[in-house]
Amino acid sequence: xxxxxxxxxxxxxxxxxxxxxxxxxxxxxxxxxxxxxxxxxxxxxxxxxxxxxxxxxxxxxxxxxxxxxxxxxxxxxxxxxxxxxxxxxxxxxxxxxxxxxxxxxxxxxxxxxxxxxxxxxxxxxxxxxxxxxxxxxxxxxxxxxxxxxxxxxxxxxxxxxxxxxxxxxxxxxxxxxxxxxxxxxxxxxxxxxxxxxxxxxxxxxxxxxxxxxxxxxxxxxxxxxxxxxxxxxxxxxxxxxxxxxxxxxxxxxxxxxxxxxxxxxxxxxxxxxxxxxxxxxxxxxxxxxxxxxxxxxxxxxxxxxxxxxxxxxxxxxxxxxxxxxxxxxxxxxxxxxxxxxxxxxxxxxxxxxxxxxxxxxxxxxxxxxxxxxxxxxxxxxxxxxxxxxxxxxxxxxxxxxxxxxxxxxxxxxxxxxxxxxxxxxxxxxxxxxxxxxxxxxxxxxxxxxxxxxxxxxxxxxxxxxxxxxxxxxxxxxxxxxxxxxxxxxxxxxxxxxxxxxxxxxxxxxxxxxxxxxxxxxxxxxx
Numbered sequence: 001x002x003x004x005x006x007x008x009x010x011x012x013x014x015x016x017x018x019x020x021x022x023x024x025x026x027x028x029x030x031x032x033x034x035x036x037x038x039x040x041x042x043x044x045x046x047x048x049x050x051x052x053x054x055x056x057x058x059x060x061x062x063x064x065x066x067x068x069x070x071x072x073x074x075x076x077x078x079x080x081x082x083x084x085x086x087x088x089x090x091x092x093x094x095x096x097x098x099x100x101x102x103x104x105x106x107x108x109x110x111x112x113x114x115x116x117x118x119x120x121x122x123x124x125x126x127x128x129x130x131x132x133x134x135x136x137x138x139x140x141x142x143x144x145x146x147x148x149x150x151x152x153x154x155x156x157x158x159x160x161x162x163x164x165x166x167x168x169x170x171x172x173x174x175x176x177x178x179x180x181x182x183x184x185x186x187x188x189x190x191x192x193x194x195x196x197x198x199x200x201x202x203x204x205x206x207x208x209x210x211x212x213x214x215x216x217x218x219x220x221x222x223x224x225x226x227x228x229x230x231x232x233x234x235x236x237x238x239x240x241x242x243x244x245x246x247x248x249x250x251x252x253x254x255x256x257x258x259x260x261x262x263x264x265x266x267x268x269x270x271x272x273x274x275x276x277x278x279x280x281x282x283x284x285x286x287x288x289x290x291x292x293x294x295x296x297x298x299x300x301x302x303x304x305x306x307x308x309x310x311x312x313x314x315x316x317x318x319x320x321x322x323x324x325x326x327x328x329x330x331x332x333x334x335x336x337x338x339x340x341x342x343x344x345x346x347x348x349x350x351x352x353x354x355x356x357x358x359x360x361x362x363x364x365x366x367x368x369x370x371x372x373x374x375x376x377x378x379x380x381x382x383x384x385x386x387x388x389x390x391x392x393x394x395x396x397x398x399x400x401x402x403x404x405x406x407x408x409x410x411x412x413x414x415x416x417x418x419x420x421x422x423x424x425x426x427x428x429x430x431x432x433x434x435x436x437x438x439x440x441x442x443x444x445x446x447x448x449x450x451x452x453x454x455x456x457x458x459x460x461x462x463x464x465x466x467x468x469x470x471x472x473x474x475x476x477x478x479x480x481x482x483x484x485x486x487x488x489x490x491x492x493x494x495x496x497x498x499x500x501x502x503x504x505x506x507x508x509x510x511x512x513x514x515x516x517x518x519x520x521x522x523x524x525x526x
Contacts, residue, residue, distance in 0.1 A: 003075065006097060013040070013056065013258065022237075025037065026074065027047065027116075027201045028201055029050070029201060030197055031051075031068045031069070031071060032070055032071040032073075032075055032232060033073070033074045033075065034047055034050060034074070034075045034076075034077040034156050035074050035075070035076055035077060035078070036048070036077045036078060036109075037078045038150065039110070039144050042144055042147070042148050043112075044110050044112055044144050044147045045110070045111050045113075046109065046111075046144070047077040047078050047109040047111075047202070048077055048078060048079055048080045048081070048106075048109075048137075049077055049078075049079055049081035049106045049108070050081075050108065050109060051068050051081070051105060051106055052064055052065075052068060052105055052106065052156075052190060052191045052194035052195075053065035053067065053068060053190050053459070054066040054067070054069060054105070055102065055103035055104075056066060056102060056104075056105060056159060056163070056187075056441050057102045057103055057280075058276070059276070060277050061102065061274070062163075062168070062171050062180065062183060062272075062275075063183070064175075064177075064183065064186050065105060065183075065186055065187050065190040067334065067520055073447075074165070075097060076374055080096050080097040080106070080108065080135075080136070080137035081097065081103075081104065081105075081106030081157065081379070082097060082099045082100060082101035082103050082104045082106070082157075083099065083100045083135040083137065084100070084104040084134075084135065084157055084158065084159055084160045084163070084211065085095045085100055085101070085102055085104070085159075085160060085161065085163050085283075085284050085329075086100065086132060086133045086134070086135075086160050086161065086284070087133070087284065087288050088133075089129070089130070089132060089133040089135075090129060090133055090377075092370060092453075093134060093135070093138055093436050093437065094127065094138060094139050094140075094174060095135050095137050095138055096137040096138070097135055097137040101280070102159075102163060102280045104158075104159065105157060105158070105159075105187055105190075105191075106136075107154055107156045107157065107191055107194070107195075108136050108137070108143065108154065108155045109143075109144075109153075109154050109199075109202055110142075110143035110144050110147040110152070110153045111152045111153075111156075111202045111203050112147045112151075112152075112203075113152065113202060113203020113204070114203070116201050116202070116203055118204075119200075119202040119204070119205040119208075120151060120152050120203050120204050120205060120208075120442045121144060121150070121151050121152070121202070121205060121208040121210065121475050121476045122152045122153075122154065122195060122199050122204040122205060122206075122209045122210065122475075123143070123149070123151050123152070123153045123154065123209075123475050124154045124156060124192055124195055124209060124210070124212070125141055125143070125153070125154065125155050125156070125171070125211075125212050125213060125217070125445075126158070126188055126211070126212070126213035126215065126216075126217035126218045126220045126221065126492045127141055127155065127156075127213065127214075127216075127217050128215030128216045128242070128441075129160070130215070130216050131160055131161070131164065131165065131184060131216045131219075131295065131474040132295070133160065133403060134159055134160070134216070134217075135157060136251055137155075139447060139450035139451065140441045140442045140445065140447050140451060141155045141441070141447075142445070142447050142450060143155060143443060145445060145446030145447060145468065146446060146471070146475075149472040150472075151471075151472060151475050151476070152199060152203060152204035154191075154195060154199075155170065156187075156188060156191040157187075158184045158185070158187035158188050158220075159183050159184045159187055160184060161287055161288075161293070161295065162263065162283055162284070162286075162287035162293050162295070163184075163228065164184025164185075164187070165181055165182065165183065165184055165296065165298075166180075166181065166183075166259075166260045166263065166293070167179075167180040167181030167184070167253065167257045167259065167260045167298055167300075168257055168260035168261060168264065168272060168275075169257050169260075169261065170271065170272035171260070171272060172253065172257060172458045174272075177300075177301075177302040178301070179298070179300035179301055179302045180253075180257065180260070180298075180300070181253070181256045181260075181296075181298040181300055182297060182298055182300055182302075182303040182365075185220065185223050185224070185303055186303055187225070188220055188224060188230075189224060189227060189229040189230045189303070190273060192209065192211065192224065192230050192233050193230075193233060196209060196233050196270070196384065201490045202323075207235060208235050209233060209235055209236075209475075210234065210235060210236035210237065210474070211224055211234050211236075211237055212237070212238035212239070212240070212471075213232075213238075213239070213240065213242075213456070214240035214241060214242070214438060214440075214441050215240070215241055215242045215387070215437065215438060217240070217242070218239040218241055218242035218243065218324075218391070219241050219242040219243055219244045220238050221237050221238065222237075222239060222242075222244050222245060222308060222394050223244050223303075223304070223308060224237075225237055225312075225317045225318040225320070225398075226244075226282070226304060226308040226311040226312065226316075226317050226318075227303050227304060228305060229302075229303055230318075231317060231318035232318070234318055234320055235478070236320050236321045236322070236323075236360050236362075236474065236475065236478050237320055237321075237322050237323075237324075237518055238322075238323045238324070238471065238474065239316065239322065239323075239325075239326065239359070239391060239394065239395075240324075240326070240440060240444065241325075241326040241330060241387050241388070241391055241437060241438075241440075242387050242390065242391060243308075243390045243391050243393065243449030244297060244307045244308045244390075245308055245312060245393045245394045245397065246309065246389060246390035246393055246524060249307065249309075250296065250297040250298055250299045250304055250308065251296045251297075251298055251299070252298070252308050253298055253299065253300050253301070254294055255298075256300075259293070259294040259295075259296065262294070263286075263287065263293045263294075266286070266292050267283070267286050267292075269379035272286060280319050296502070306460060308470055309393075309397075312394065312397035312398065312401060313397060314401070315401035315402065317398070317401075319402045319403055319404050319473070320402070320404055320478075321404050321405050321406070321478035321490075322394075322395065322398045322402075322404065322405075322406045322407070323406075323407045323408070323409070323470075323471070323474045323480060324394060324395045324398075324407070324408055325391070325405065325408050325409030325410055325499070325500075325502075326392075326410065326411070326432075327381050327383075327410075327411045327412075327434065327435040327436060327437060327439060328410060328411065328412040328434030328435045329383065329384055329414075329432045329433055329434030329435055329436055330382075330383035330400050330433030330436070330437040331379070331382050331383050331386050331436075332379060332382070332432050332436075333374070333375045333382060333429075333431065333433075334382075334431060335379075335382030335383070335385070335386060336378040336379075336381055336382035336385070337350060337374075337378050337382075338350075342371055342374040342429060343371060343374065344368055344370070344371070344373075344374055347368045347372075347377070347378060348368070350378075351363055355523075357481075358523065360379070360438065361519060362519070365379075365516045366380060366381045366516070371448060372442055375429055375433055377411040378434060378512075379432075379433055379434070380516070384516065386437075387437070389517060389520045389521075389524070391416045392513075393517075393521065395408050396517075399491045399492060399493065400493070403492070404478075404492070405479070405491065405492050406490060406491045407474065407479075407480055407488055407490050407491075408491065408498075408499050408500070408511075409470075409499060409500045409501070410500070410501050410502065411435050411440040411443070411467070411498050411502045411503075412434060412501055412502065412503040413435055413440075413443065413459075413460065413502070414432065414439075415434075415435070415436065415439050416454050416455045416456060416457055416460060417454070417455055418453055418455070419452070419453065419454065419455050420456060420490075433514060440467070440502075442464070443460070443463055443464040443467045443468070443502075444464075444468060444471050445468065445471075446464060446465075446468040448460060448461060448464050459504045463502065463506075466485060466486075466502060466506050468500075469484075469485060470482075470485060470500075473485075480500075485506075486500070486506050486507055486508060487508065488500045488508060489508060497510060497511055497514075498510060498511065
């Protein structure tokens with residue numbers, strides 16, 4: 001009995017410590033209490049699988065995201081939510097979520113704050129994947145590293161493919177805003193609004209939200225900047241390779257509806273009710289067949305009131321600082337050359353076929369007198385046609401019409417060899433002569449250690465530290481500059497004249513590609 005009373009103080013302090021720990025891990029959102037976990041080593045609090053909208057299932061399939069319903073008690077936020085409906089398309093996507101479902105509207109929060117009083121800057125990150133694949137649980141998007149730099153970091157899921165982008169006349173007729181499509185983009189907007197309304201409880205500042213993304217995620221950032229639903233909620237933007245100023249050009253509502261009608265016919269559905277009655281897996285299988293579903297963002301008068309290009313030209317987008325850029329070899333030379341060997345003769349033939357009476361001008365801008373030049377020029381032109389021109393156009397217009405600084409970068413660090421990879425014995429030149437599409441993500445977000453595929457070197461970690469610090473400084477202040485970093489001059493009046501080349505020895509350089517992009521600008525406006 002004596003020993004029991006001796007244990008009472010210890011039990012009291014243990015219970016008090018447990019209660020204090022639970023208080024630290026619990027956050028009260030507007031919809032209810034959630035409990036997260038602490039990341040080992042860093043002490044960062046993480047909250048995974050937090051709902052920001054109702055599950056878009058049943059009658060809510062192909063509806064704008066609906067507000068979360070309140071819950072009672074404590075909701076555990078210790079694991080990732082379901083991935084959006086998708087096929088396995090890209091081999092470099094490594095997910096931590098283990099299920100795929102229409103019920104996918106969840107976000108993940110990493111916060112260094114110990115209380116709700118800290119008002120830390122916030123990053124909301126949208127994954128890439130062509131609006132057909134991806135998930136906020138991917139290792140490369142993990143928010144822990146940026147959180148250790150004093151930033152509340154969030155990844156967001158959104159609907160993909162036919163679930164996120166199908167329009168249809170019946171959907172338009174039932175809609176309270178008389179339009180359809182763009183559901184995936186509206187999911188993102190709903191997430192930004194949820195963050196604005198709830199992030200203070202996690203120690204974040206709702207007035208210092210920066211949105212960011214890569215590829216389709218970057219296109220999403222440009223779309224959110226152009227949308228009246230989101231543009232007033234953000235303080236800054238980061239775009240990594242992609243914009244809807246030219247890539248993924250929005251179509252009219254009528255065109256989008258006809259894409260949906262055509263898909264319904266191929267699916268054997270006579271009505272919207274038939275489509276909603278189909279199992280999600282069946283819809284995914286049908287829409288994944290080539291030529292079955294044409295996907296597009298839509299000028300719906302609601303999320304997009306006009307094409308994003310026109311919005312940026314008119315200066316009606318979000319007037320916020322922008323950090324934007326692309327990689328030195330977004331795609332290999334075969335993107336332009338196809339199966340042709342990269343010879344001077346084949347290159348000239350390809351340019352003449354693509355550009356006709358403008359071929360001579362293209363050959364001056366993208367010259368090729370040797371195979372080495374063919375590979376370099378075909379890589380640059382193929383990358384421009386794929387994604388770099390549209391990203392340049394976004395940066396150009398933002399600098400001209402927003403009155404805010406634009407910081408442009410070129411990421412030039414190639415990935416190191418694959419661990420245990422085989423040497424090239426094909427006799428063909430290597431496809432890539434620089435940094436490939438999406439290869440900067442782990443560098444920018446400080447996640448090299450989570451990618452076990454490549455033999456990272458000390459130089460790679462040096463580049464990652466530089467790029468992550470630029471990103472962190474920009475998220476905090478709207479300016480990437482800081483101690484120990486090469487000075488990065490912004491552009492505020494017209495096309496950028498300087499670019500930060502992010503590499504082992506990062507440096508500010510003149511815009512060597514300006515004439516190329518100006519030509520492509522004229523070509524696209526014909």
